Amino acid sequence: MSLVNLAHVCSHLQNASKARLGLTSIPVSKLHVNLMLGLQKEGFLSSVTLGGTAPPKPFLLQSQSAPEELEKMANTLAEEPWNAYPPPEAEKSSPHPSPLGKEQVYEVHVPQNPARRRLWLGLKYWNNEPVLKHMRLISKPTRRIWLNSEDLGKITRTRQAGFVKGLTSPGECMFVTTDRGILEARECVERRVGGMVLCRVS
Template identity: 50%
Template sequence: MSLVNLSHVCSHLQNASKARLGLTSVPSSNMHLSVLLALQSAGFLSSVTRGGLQPPPLDNLSAYIPEPVTQENISTRRLWLGMKYWDNQPVLSEMKMVSKPTKRIWMGSEGMGRVIRGKGEGEVKGITRPGECVFVSTDKGVLEIRECVERKIGGMLLCRVV
């Protein structure tokens, strides 16, 4: 799992929302896909679509079928993301890494419960703003921190999104 590439995706999404882009792309990987699908289910992104170098058609996105992956085109695969805005403000305004490539932060469900209640645990600040989410890499996939506490699952904290 490359946290360096995930930190690039975090800064790209933050910059894309500040630039008011409607559609943007990031390199395709399984980790990026799982984090971006978790962001979409949390309501920060409107769509996540696999594709190539050319963006998918915006008029009929549900009928879009990407070209099959081959050895020749695997390096050009992209994940196309639909950015979301509300009242002319970006829904995703800030996205930062919690674990760094040089310092990974693992936490159990008890510590995550303290983070949810706004108290903080160790170096991790508590959740204090409305709509703030922390995503965690677990053995069940990438989950939001509240879901981890409900399931009593620990894992590595990935990123914080507001």
């Protein structure tokens, strides 16, 4: 688990945001994937897709259902809203089709060779400003920092703890890798878990 690669990812995301890119890719690792999913959950990223060297097809270029079918689907959902949930396991194998019509699934080609895999991220912009502007490491490759939940609590309340500055700018987030996975600092405080702090994002 090298933090050098994570440092590269941080700088790359900042650069891509400054360049106003819509889609960018980073090397794949379990740490990267989990952190990116955390970022997506916090609303910094619009999409996280595993793919090859070529970018996945944008949503608008993917094959979609015809407008008539969409209308039918909407009517069905309005009358029987429970169809929005996936069917139970018993019915999954049954031959008769779903009441919503055939599901459109877009298959992304993922190379067999793990070295050729890339993680494709959709970046977000709002009011001509990137949503993800700053992203910096806290733990460095040469100096890891572990914090317990009390320290994290202080930090989320804008106080300094364990040589880590508080989250003072509005909407700032901090990601912590714990034994429950990679979590946001506030979630760690809620669950009372500590861990190694990775990066701060705003």
